[in-house]
Amino acid sequence: MLNAQEPRSSSKKPRISDHVRFLHSWITNPLKTGAVSPSSPGLARMMASYLDPHSEGPVIELGPGTGPVTKALLERGFAPERLFLIEYNPEFCTLLRQRYPGVTVIQGDAYAMDKTLNGCLPSRAAGVISSLPLFTMPVEERHRMVNEAFDLCHPGAPFVQFTYAVVTPVPLVPGKIEGKVSPRVWMNVPPARVWVYHRP
Numbered sequence: 001m002l003n004a005q006e007p008r009s010s011s012k013k014p015r016i017s018d019h020v021r022f023l024h025s026w027i028t029n030p031l032k033t034g035a036v037s038p039s040s041p042g043l044a045r046m047m048a049s050y051l052d053p054h055s056e057g058p059v060i061e062l063g064p065g066t067g068p069v070t071k072a073l074l075e076r077g078f079a080p081e082r083l084f085l086i087e088y089n090p091e092f093c094t095l096l097r098q099r100y101p102g103v104t105v106i107q108g109d110a111y112a113m114d115k116t117l118n119g120c121l122p123s124r125a126a127g128v129i130s131s132l133p134l135f136t137m138p139v140e141e142r143h144r145m146v147n148e149a150f151d152l153c154h155p156g157a158p159f160v161q162f163t164y165a166v167v168t169p170v171p172l173v174p175g176k177i178e179g180k181v182s183p184r185v186w187m188n189v190p191p192a193r194v195w196v197y198h199r200p
């Protein structure tokens, strides 16, 4: 079905060039890019489904890339003004600003989340949604980053993360970081799953 806001002619072109953009980013910086192609709409929708558009506060997106998860959040009903994106790659940032007016796109390091956001969040966040390639970082650094995210959120807010791996990319810490995993999303290359972490 044709999306009313995106004419057929313009909905095809970006999809092809996004794959080229992504591959270029992966060739230039494979460890930071973490994938050879953008996430599928199905995976992005699965991730967005764990955040409630009726909840209070902004949403922080880490590693938005070319924006499939951002798109899924907007389609789920989040107003653009509620979305705060942290992306390392400046070319992706330029693309995201053009593609999603009203969304705040910050070029910088998600592992220094609080510093990178630089006080721009209007209130505590409703949750964090991340596509960061976590396995390239030591476990201690992943735990520190997830805890930094929880500190910026309402108590009990979710940290949503996709992974291609069988094991959790954020090892659970009973009483401190708890999590549940989704069924496998087969309509993605490679198939992936979504972890939702909470601080109890």
Ligand SMILES: C[S@@+](CC[C@H](N)C(=O)[O-])C[C@H]1O[C@@H](n2cnc3c(N)ncnc32)[C@H](O)[C@@H]1O
Pocket: 032, 033, 034, 035, 037, 038, 039, 062, 063, 064, 065, 066, 067, 068, 069, 086, 087, 088, 089, 092, 108, 109, 110, 111, 131, 132, 133
């Ligand atoms: C696996 S891609 C996912 C992109 C997109 N969300 C998707 O699902 O197609 C990871 C993205 O995270 C970005 N990234 C990696 N490390 C980062 C960091 N420390 N801070 C901010 N962005 C980072 C990369 O530039 C890339 O765009």
